[in-house]
Amino acid sequence: MATVAATGIFSERSIRRARLGSGLVMFVFVLLHLSNHALGLISVSAADDGRRIFLAIWRNPVGTLVFYTAVLTHVCLVLRAVYTRRSLVMPAGEMAQLVLGLSIPLLLMDHVIGTRIAHSLFQYRDDYETIVRLLWVTSPGAGWRQVIALLFVWTHGCIGVHFWLRYRSWYDGVAAMLLAVAILLPVLAILGFIEMGRTIAEPAYEGMVNTDRYRDNLNTRYYSNPEAQQQIAMIRAGLYGSFSGALLIVIGARTLRRWRERVDQITVRYPGGEAISVPRGFTVLEASRLGGLLHYSVCGGKGQCSTCRVQILSDGDDLPAPDKLEQSTLKRIKAASDVRLACQLRPTHDITVAPLLVAAPETTLPPNTQETSPGREREITVLFCDIRHFTSLTETRLPFDIVFLLNRYFALVGNAVEKAGGRIDKFIGDGAMALFGIGNSAEDACRQAIEAAVTIVRDIGKLDAELRDELTMPLHIAIGIHTGPAVVGTLGYGRVRSVTAIGDTVNVASRLETAAKEFNAAIVISDAVANLAGADTASVESREISVRGRALPLKVYVISSDKAADLIEGKDT
Missing domain, CATH: 1.20.1300 (3 helical TM bundles of succinate and fumarate reductases)
Structure with a gap:
């Protein structure tokens, strides 16, 4: 309480x-x-x-x-x-x-x-x-x-x-x-x-x-x-x-307080075997900093974020109860009962904790710097796309031919995303992930993602016509688009670092791309994307699909290749 x-x-x-x-x-x-x-x-x-x-x-x-x-x-x-x-x-x-x-x-x-x-x-x-x-x-x-x-x-x-x-x-x-x-x-x-x-x-x-x-x-x-x-x-x-x-x-x-506290200390232990003795009344975050351990704290220890949160591994029944500020933050992230904010928890006895967002112990990142920040939560729109039946399409092709095809495909996807105002996050095999809304509103991000998707579908059709005599089957694309909150930050190791997004929004967008394959459609967008973009969905088929980790089904719109351009035309009218 x-x-x-x-x-x-x-x-x-x-x-x-x-x-x-x-x-x-x-x-x-x-x-x-x-x-x-x-x-x-x-x-x-x-x-x-x-x-x-x-x-x-x-x-x-x-x-x-x-x-x-x-x-x-x-x-x-x-x-x-x-x-x-x-x-x-x-x-x-x-x-x-x-x-x-x-x-x-x-x-x-x-x-x-x-x-x-x-x-x-x-x-x-x-x-x-x-x-x-x-x-x-x-x-x-x-x-x-x-x-x-x-x-x-x-x-x-x-x-x-x-x-x-x-x-x-x-x-x-x-x-x-x-x-x-x-x-x-x-x-x-x-x-x-x-x-x-x-x-x-x-x-x-x-x-x-x-x-x-x-x-x-x-x-x-x-x-x-x-x-x-x-x-x-x-x-x-x-x-x-x-x-x-x-x-x-x-x-x-x-x-004077420090002199008195020397005889009244507690020990904070960590999964790596570190044991830091601090005066009673120190927060867990202060203990980590005093011991030189990397410990995320995006808001600077003010209890306004959850990046410093820790799991209590020892007896936590008689720990001080979280105050209103900590309760609000923990409730927002739906934290388990054994999770506390390190910047607000002041243990009254020896305790063992495990930081839930662990900083990489790289020598290039000194302790307690803001470089260890994992990012921030934003409202973004995520687009996933993938070539359908890619394995069957390329199983008889030479490796150099596959590289040529992928480079043509990556070029048209990257061009469509960048012209629409988004950014390519990564290419994985024959798939691609793009982010929209890093620096603009959710409405603009949804419109940009749909515009990029329509351009990709159109350009894939042109590429298919160009390479039809070289391929064993037609080229078809599957695209999924979803919008919502996600943590956007720099992830990676050493020199291989890039800005990316993680969270439920990313997972749902990936699931919609899979649904596009299942429905034999070109594009599947969530109801939230359609509403924010102001897309004309009157003549578009809608369905409800189950998404792993969600209790309720998600309403989506299923768009075929020949109907894709209508989304943009409907928006303009």
Whole structure:
């Protein structure tokens, strides 16, 4: 059953959502701030005009409350995450995000104090002319420190957004564009800062603009009043001290907990004979990482996927019950009662587990890298095709003749699939498997698969007419098409790796190709494919077939060679 903590306002899911929400608020702030800097490529006055819009959003009472609440929430939750994480062994991307995140407050505090706090307390005018003059002319070292801080903030935010979106079905389609923006925006912002600095540093600039406002700004009570300077120094010491103290408290608490846990350890054993001793309270995934074992975890240990799942091989009756998040994931994959998520299971005693998705122990894949990811689930359409009676067709042919025939056949299949927008997955003997929908919608994928199938049937007819005098029997094709969820990822060994799909959808498509042979038909498509493609099936024969592993029969449409073209014509009308 779910624990109270898993269902209340302070559940892990709620905490993750708060961390994500606060991070997104800060990311939008940084996005707009960098865009404002980029206006410096036009002129200093253009940047100041953009600054007024920026301040209208963030320096009103509501914007101020939202932003600084987000900052405080995010910093507190990051420190909490550092404490609760039992092992600091993690993939490189997660480590980079953590290190960048902890360094950002130390890099930005002086900038915040010199702008927002000085403005609020002493009416210091923190416009672009003043701040850029300070960072480019007066204190160039501080200016380059801000450039580094800008890159750290933006990189940290982009990593977080990538981790959040990377397994959305639509993300691959926009990833290239987002990467271009992620690279271009900080470059434009830095160039804008440099251009403004060079402009203000020019001697001629003094004569081009009225710099009295800048001198007046320097003579405000912020600079001329020693008490104001002392107050700012106290604020600076307080902010740096508070953050550094909080970080030291977290480190101290982790050290104390580790010291106490040395006398209270459990052992996690694996089928290969590995035995890893970890403090009680560690997750199985943390134990695997601490021991240097390859262990899949696509979502980064957040319980949002099932790739880290393990089977409990020892007594599991008194293990902690799965919380609501883990229950939801296990229910979705219809896991057996002895299967748990390694990232959520915190054993209270010695335990033996077997990872159900085993990573290949290749020397080219270091432990805990994202390269060991098995892929992601997508909605795709799968096409299988095969030459009917191929053995009888070629039993009297010379091997070179068979190679010639297969190459002609593979060429027309590959051409039909690629022109329709799909990709050839593999050729097996005289069979072929093609995937549609890797980067587009399910509806488009189904239409593309049908279009490819119709083209294959047509071109096989042409090839049959061309080689009729050379063959002992006519060429006939059998094609099966099905759509649904499948895991798409890179599989293979060593250099022989390729993107492929596995799952029930692939198995059903293969079964439909076999059904096409049984029904002496050219194409068999499932009801789901017909509906998504909007195919005209009014005059097409429908049947129900049994599929191994499915309790209910599957409705399919059986299309002969002479009726194949009607599918596309019906769609167009």
